[in-house]
Amino acid sequence: MENLSRRGVLSLGVALGLVGVADSAKAWAWPSADSVAGSGAGADPQYVWDSATDPLMAALLENGSVPSINTAMAGWVNNADPLPSGFPAELTAHLRQVNKLPSWADQAKLTRAADFNRRRDTYLFMLYGLGSGIMSTVIPREARSVYWSAGGADMQDRAAKTFTFGYDLSQLKAFEPTGQFVVTANKTRLVHAAVRHLLPRSPHWTSGADQDIPISAADILVTFHSLGTYVRSKLIEWKVPFPAEDQEAFLHSWQVALHLLGVPDEYIPKTWAAAEAQSAQVLTPILAPTTEGVKLAEQLLGLTAQIDLGVTRGFLNEFVRYVLSDEVGDWLGLRRDPVAAVLVRTAWPAYIKFREGLSPIMPGTFYMVDQFVRALAMLFLNKGSSGTTTPITIPTGNRPGA
Numbered sequence: 001m002e003n004l005s006r007r008g009v010l011s012l013g014v015a016l017g018l019v020g021v022a023d024s025a026k027a028w029a030w031p032s033a034d035s036v037a038g039s040g041a042g043a044d045p046q047y048v049w050d051s052a053t054d055p056l057m058a059a060l061l062e063n064g065s066v067p068s069i070n071t072a073m074a075g076w077v078n079n080a081d082p083l084p085s086g087f088p089a090e091l092t093a094h095l096r097q098v099n100k101l102p103s104w105a106d107q108a109k110l111t112r113a114a115d116f117n118r119r120r121d122t123y124l125f126m127l128y129g130l131g132s133g134i135m136s137t138v139i140p141r142e143a144r145s146v147y148w149s150a151g152g153a154d155m156q157d158r159a160a161k162t163f164t165f166g167y168d169l170s171q172l173k174a175f176e177p178t179g180q181f182v183v184t185a186n187k188t189r190l191v192h193a194a195v196r197h198l199l200p201r202s203p204h205w206t207s208g209a210d211q212d213i214p215i216s217a218a219d220i221l222v223t224f225h226s227l228g229t230y231v232r233s234k235l236i237e238w239k240v241p242f243p244a245e246d247q248e249a250f251l252h253s254w255q256v257a258l259h260l261l262g263v264p265d266e267y268i269p270k271t272w273a274a275a276e277a278q279s280a281q282v283l284t285p286i287l288a289p290t291t292e293g294v295k296l297a298e299q300l301l302g303l304t305a306q307i308d309l310g311v312t313r314g315f316l317n318e319f320v321r322y323v324l325s326d327e328v329g330d331w332l333g334l335r336r337d338p339v340a341a342v343l344v345r346t347a348w349p350a351y352i353k354f355r356e357g358l359s360p361i362m363p364g365t366f367y368m369v370d371q372f373v374r375a376l377a378m379l380f381l382n383k384g385s386s387g388t389t390t391p392i393t394i395p396t397g398n399r400p401g402a
Contacts (some may be wrong), residue, residue: 027044028042028043028044028045028046028281029281030267030274030277030278030281030282032266032267034269034270034271034274034277034278035265035266035267035268035269035270035274036104036255036259036265036268036269036270037264037265037266037268038270039266040264040265040266040267041266044218045216045217045218045221045263045264045267046211046216046217046218046219047216048216048217048218048264048267049196049213049215049216049217050189050192050193050196050262052094052097052098052262053094053098053189053190053192053193053262054193054196054197056090056091056094056193057190057193057194057196057197057394058193058197059090060088060090060091061194061197061198061396065088065091066194066394066396067396068086069086069087069088069091069394070393070394071086072084072085072086072087073087073187073392073393073394074391076183076187077180077183078177078178078179078180078183079175079176079177079178079179079180079181079182079183080177080178081183083095083096083099095186098186098189098260098262099182099183099186100182101175101182101256101260102256102259102265104265105175105252105256106252107175109248109249109252109253110174110175110249110252110253110256112245112246112249113246113249113250113252113253114170114171114172114173114174114175114253115172116246116249116250117169117170117171117250117253118170118172120235120240121170122355122370122373123231123234123235123238123240123352124166124170124231125373125374125376126319126323126373126376127230127231127234127235127323128166128227128231129376130316130319130320130323130376131230131231131234131320131323131324132226132227132230132231133300134297134300134301134320134324134328134332135226135230135287135324135328136223136226136296137293137294137296137297137300137332138287138288138289138290138293138297138328138331138332139222139223139226139283139286139287139293140210140286140288140290140293141209141210141211141214141219141222141286142219142222142223143290143292143293143296144205144208144209144290144292144293145195145199145205145214145215145219146292146296147292147293147295147296147399148199148202148204148205148292148398148399149195149198149199149395149398149399150198150395150396150397150398150399151395152292152296152399153399153400155296155299155300155303165184165185165188166227168180168181168184169181169184169253169254169257174253175253175256181257181260182260184392185257185260185261186260187392187394188261188392189260189261189262190394191392191393191394191395192215192220192261192262194394194395194396195214195215195395196213196214196215198395198396198397198398199214199398200212200213200214201398202398202399204399205398208290208292217262217263217264217267218267218282220258220261220262220263221258221263221267221278221282222282222283222286224254224257224258225275225278225279225282225283226283227254228250228251228254228275229272229275229276229279229283232247232250232251232272234323238349238352239352240352240356241356247272251269251271251272251275255268255269255270287328288331289331289332293332294331294332294333297332297334298332298333301313301316301317301320301334312337312340314335314337314339314340315337315340315343315344317329317334317335317336317337317340318336318337318340318341318343318344319344319348320332320334321334321341322341322344322345322348343365347363347365347368347369348369350363350365350366351363351365351366351369351370354366
């Protein structure tokens with residue numbers, strides 16, 4: 001089920017707008033000279049995890065500290081917030097080292113990226129939610145890790161927390177003291193470390209895993225490409241105005257995000273050309289269906305169907321096919337809807353043209369599409385009940401029964 005021919009990989013890569021296709025059997029070959037660090041040891045990131053956070057979180061899980069940490073962490077939201085007094089000393093010491101921007105962060109670029117995200121939030125909501133979100137279900141390692149971890153048992157909550165990561169990254173002052181992204185990224189980094197300790201204890205996860213420890217640096221890079229690199233390619237494909245300065249700023253926000261998540265700088269692409277080359281090696285060749293991924297996709301699409309607004313499940317299925325390809329739609333068993341397919345392929349381009357001032361005529365479907373986009377965004381913001389933040393908590397176990 002999970003083996004793809006090279007022709008299949010090529011056609012899928014073209015459909016997703018991801019440039020180039022690498023040999024999935026090839027050893028790590030991406031040059032560290034193309035990273036923000038400019039050099040590196042060249043070790044395969046599949047075997048690189050988070051040496052600073054993983055041992056700490058393992059110890060905190062083993063000594064039973066995590067429930068109290070979660071309680072203390074609830075009030076730690078904005079970047080300027082002091083570290084909670086209820087944290088163990090060793091966690092406080094660790095966060096003092098990492099809860100800050102890297103020295104190479106460019107605030108002017110981050111500000112421009114925030115403005116770009118504000119201007120393009122409609123497209124970002126759709127691409128992050130129904131593009132990248134569903135693509136994650138055909139990334140085998142990610143699908144299995146999500147499904148068998150604690151978050152996989154409540155996909156609406158899990159989707160809300162995942163969406164919050166992108167939402168906080170997109171805010172106007174995301175990296176400033178009143179923003180929330182630096183804290184969100186560090187909370188996520190702690191969650192990743194906890195999952196690395198917990199998932200290897202699940203016989204369900206280990207029986208299908210091709211790695212001993214989940215969420216390697218390579219896996220985080222794959223997620224970046226399914227988000228940032230993919231979104232950039234789609235915006236260009238849709239002819240949404242995207243000046244070079246905006247593209248550079250958008251990449252920079254993701255570079256800083258990857259650093260905050262603990263990815264060594266030697267693996268973080270310094271240009272979009274470098275990112276595309278890396279994506280061709282780590283993302284495109286590995287896309288494939290899994291039993292877990294099919295179940296997750298059905299749950300996610302079932303969640304979005306809750307908002308209705310006259311939009312049928314057929315519309316959702318066809319929009320996923322539109323942004324990810326029929327091949328992915330077939331993998332996930334998404335039923336075809338010929339009427340909805342025509343609607344998606346005519347309404348969405350017309351919607352973009354009108355929004356961008358490229359057409360003076362408002363399409364009759366404009367209001368329906370616009371309301372759907374907004375409702376989709378709110379659905380994933382704390383189950384539709386909050387537009388400000390979604391609490392992130394560290395798990396203490398895996399999926400019940402796993």
